[in-house]
Amino acid sequence: MRMRREISLIFTVVLCSSAAFSLPTADHVVHEKRDGTPEHWMKLSRTTGNTPIDLRFALKQRNLERAEEYIRDVSHPGSKHFGRFWTPQDVIKTFAPSEEAVSDTVQWLLQMGVTSKRIAPSAGRNWIKVNSTIAEAEKLLDTIYNVYQDDEGTALVACESYALPASIRQHIDFVSPTIQFDPRTGITSRRISKRETIKPKFKAVQVEPEPTALDSCSELTTPACLRAIYEIPEEVESVEGNSYGIVEFAPQSYNQGDLNGFFSVYAKNVPNDTAPIYNGIDGGYLSDELGSGTRGESNLDLCYAMSLVHPQNVTLYQVGDGDFSNPATNNNFLDAIDGSYCAFEGGDNPDWDGIYPHDASTPNAYTGEPMCGTYNATNVISVSYGRNEIDRPRSYTTRECTEYMKLALMGVTLLFSSGDTGVSGISGRCVKDNGAPTPVGAEYGRFNPLFPASCPWITSVGGSALPVNGSVGDQEVVAYEFAPGGGFSNIFPLPDYQTAAIATYYAEHDPGYNSSRYNNSQAVRGFPDVAVASQSFITGIDGGFQAFTGTSAAAPTFGAMITLINGERIKAGKGPVGFLNPVLYAHPEIFDDITEGHQAGCGTEGFHAVKGWDPASGLGAPNFARLKKVLISLP
Ligand SMILES: *[C@@H]1O[C@H](CO)[C@@H](O)[C@H](O)[C@H]1NC(C)=O
Numbered sequence: 155m156r157m158r159r160e161i162s163l164i165f166t167v168v169l170c171s172s173a174a175f176s177l178p179t180a181d182h183v184v185h186e187k188r189d190g191t192p193e194h195w196m197k198l199s200r201t202t203g204n205t206p207i208d209l210r211f212a213l214k215q216r217n218l219e220r221a222e223e224y225i226r227d228v229s230h231p232g233s234k235h236f237g238r239f240w241t242p243q244d245v246i247k248t249f250a251p252s253e254e255a256v257s258d259t260v261q262w263l264l265q266m267g268v269t270s271k272r273i274a275p276s277a278g279r280n281w282i283k284v285n286s287t288i289a290e291a292e293k294l295l296d297t298i299y300n301v302y303q304d305d306e307g308t309a310l311v312a313c314e315s316y317a318l319p320a321s322i323r324q325h326i327d328f329v330s331p332t333i334q335f336d337p338r339t340g341i342t343s344r345r346i347s348k349r350e351t352i353k354p355k356f357k358a359v360q361v362e363p364e365p366t367a368l369d370s371c372s373e374l375t376t377p378a379c380l381r382a383i384y385e386i387p388e389e390v391e392s393v394e395g396n397s398y399g400i401v402e403f404a405p406q407s408y409n410q411g412d413l414n415g416f417f418s419v420y421a422k423n424v425p426n427d428t429a430p431i432y433n434g435i436d437g438g439y440l441s442d443e444l445g446s447g448t449r450g451e452s453n454l455d456l457c458y459a460m461s462l463v464h465p466q467n468v469t470l471y472q473v474g475d476g477d478f479s480n481p482a483t484n485n486n487f488l489d490a491i492d493g494s495y496c497a498f499e500g501g502d503n504p505d506w507d508g509i510y511p512h513d514a515s516t517p518n519a520y521t522g523e524p525m526c527g528t529y530n531a532t533n534v535i536s537v538s539y540g541r542n543e544i545d546r547p548r549s550y551t552t553r554e555c556t557e558y559m560k561l562a563l564m565g566v567t568l569l570f571s572s573g574d575t576g577v578s579g580i581s582g583r584c585v586k587d588n589g590a591p592t593p594v595g596a597e598y599g600r601f602n603p604l605f606p607a608s609c610p611w612i613t614s615v616g617g618s619a620l621p622v623n624g625s626v627g628d629q630e631v632v633a634y635e636f637a638p639g640g641g642f643s644n645i646f647p648l649p650d651y652q653t654a655a656i657a658t659y660y661a662e663h664d665p666g667y668n669s670s671r672y673n674n675s676q677a678v679r680g681f682p683d684v685a686v687a688s689q690s691f692i693t694g695i696d697g698g699f700q701a702f703t704g705t706s707a708a709a710p711t712f713g714a715m716i717t718l719i720n721g722e723r724i725k726a727g728k729g730p731v732g733f734l735n736p737v738l739y740a741h742p743e744i745f746d747d748i749t750e751g752h753q754a755g756c757g758t759e760g761f762h763a764v765k766g767w768d769p770a771s772g773l774g775a776p777n778f779a780r781l782k783k784v785l786i787s788l789p
Pocket residue numbers: 161271272273274285
């Protein structure tokens with residue numbers, strides 16, 4: 155009762171004071187706008203003025219424009235500070251918005267008649283939240299809010315542009331909720347992505363268990379094949395301070411019985427019941443349902459990560475609960491390993507991220523608070539999940555990529571699969587001229603790059619294979635049982651470590667597509683960075699064995715190689731290697747170049763493998779011995 159009176163009092167105050175506002179003055183400058191109402195959405199009506207709205211002002215971080223310089227300093231092999239990674243405190247201190255950004259914005263809100271008790275700056279100075287109403291927000295932002303409805307009946311309150319005073323604009327990244335359903339950023343794909351994002355990408359084939367035979371590695375891949383192809387050592391030690399993390403999203407769940415079955419036939423170095431160190435995040439749980447949709451990705455990743463690094467421990471970050479109407483995303487994972495990310499640029503987005511607590515009525519629901527800085531990041535983290543760049547607003551995707559940059563500064567090696575659908579996106583969708591996704595498997599349209607594979611601060615792992623009927627020792631080719639993901643970002647500019655490789659690629663092997671297919675400006679991030687075996691990995695599942703194909707298999711394999719080398723570095727009194735790309739591009743001799751094969755997608759052959767870096771196979775397939783030689787030699 156009392157509560158209710160208090161709230162209505164707040165709104166009375168709002169209405170009175172907003173009535174007293176002068177109209178937004180000429181010094182308001184448009185801050186963000188989009189072009190018309192997105193496809194599949196219809197504008198219904200104006201929003202009632204007294205509707206409550208939580209306005210969030212995301213404050214501009216400082217020094218983000220210096221990211222490249224900072225990364226170069228700690229990760230370039232030529233830098234005298236190589237390996238001197240930042241502490242979390244260094245990261246906060248360097249990037250947090252200025253005191254001035256907070257005080258100017260609060261001052262302006264007060265002048266506009268917002269009472270101070272409705273203004274809540276976050277502890278990390280990242281954003282300012284205002285308990286407001288539509289009428290007040292319309293005045294603050296010189297905008298008009300409308301109710302929109304999509305063709306599935308979902309309603310949303312949004313505006314098509316908004317403005318801020320020039321003096322405040324310089325401090326603000328974005329305000330929400332405002333225009334966040336850009337067609338390019340695909341609210342259309344929001345509905346798709348709820349189902350498609352959190353989905354591993356692989357092709358399963360049923361196989362009969364056969365003891366490890368190196369003469370059939372072109373047909374079925376085993377840990378022994380990988381050791382033989384890449385010269386990965388069999389004798390491995392567990393080194394204190396070394397760590398390797400695998401991320402899985404619900405409902406994917408590994409099954410210990412399946413791992414045991416695999417260990418006992420294909421990885422006899424791993425005793426039965428060896429389990430990963432379990433870090434559950436936001437209700438992370440293990441389902442015992444059968445089937446590749448539940449066990450495939452998790453079992454595949456752990457069978458290979460664990461058998462290649464044993465007795466080194468593998469850490470499992472098991473993310474998300476049983477409520478799939480609001481599933482966990484990378485942001486929920488990142489919050490759990492970096493407390494400074496939770497509120498960064500306004501924090502997670504209720505439209506896209508798992509927002510907790512969940513309602514206890516859903517099975518396996520997480521009814522706790524969202525985790526924030528709960529776990530340490532492992533030295534190497536491998537993730538075999540991805541989404542299309544266009545599936546989320548550019549600001550959302552950039553925020554996430556910036557976090558990968560910060561983890562890189564702190565010395566974390568992040569590996570992401572490059573995708574399994576060539577130049578098209580998840581499920582083979584391309585992009586129409588208006589920026590919306592095409593139907594599944596379209597034979598036309600713009601290429602649809604994957605994220606996080608396209609983020610410049612991670613290492614993107616593509617797919618290779620031994621040639622058809624080939625044997626260990628043959629030069630690998632681009633994977634051909636599926637089309638490994640690769641191409642060029644529509645969001646991220648060309649990072650300096652890749653400049654020479656991209657210049658050579660265009661000078662000697664211009665792929666010949668024009669700008670209606672992809673951003674061919676030569677000024678954007680190209681991916682993948684490396685290619686690793688990815689076909690027919692025998693995996694324990696449902697009490698038997700199946701073979702899984704996809705870059706999902708490649709990333710944990712490459713992660714195992716880096717983990718073994720980190721172990722050697724730590725034993726030698728050095729630290730883990732951190733962000734790899736500046737080293738990899740400076741040392742092409744690490745790789746067996748892949749020059750045969752191509753991808754597919756959007757009615758094209760995608761990109762072809764050529765001499766040097768290319769979007770079908772990156773720099774090529776890493777040779778463990780040469781990779782180790784380079785990485786060990788660094789400080
Ligand atoms: C905003 O309003 C909600 C209730 O609508 C209340 O729980 C919260 O404490 C308020 N926050 C501020 C900063 O006034």
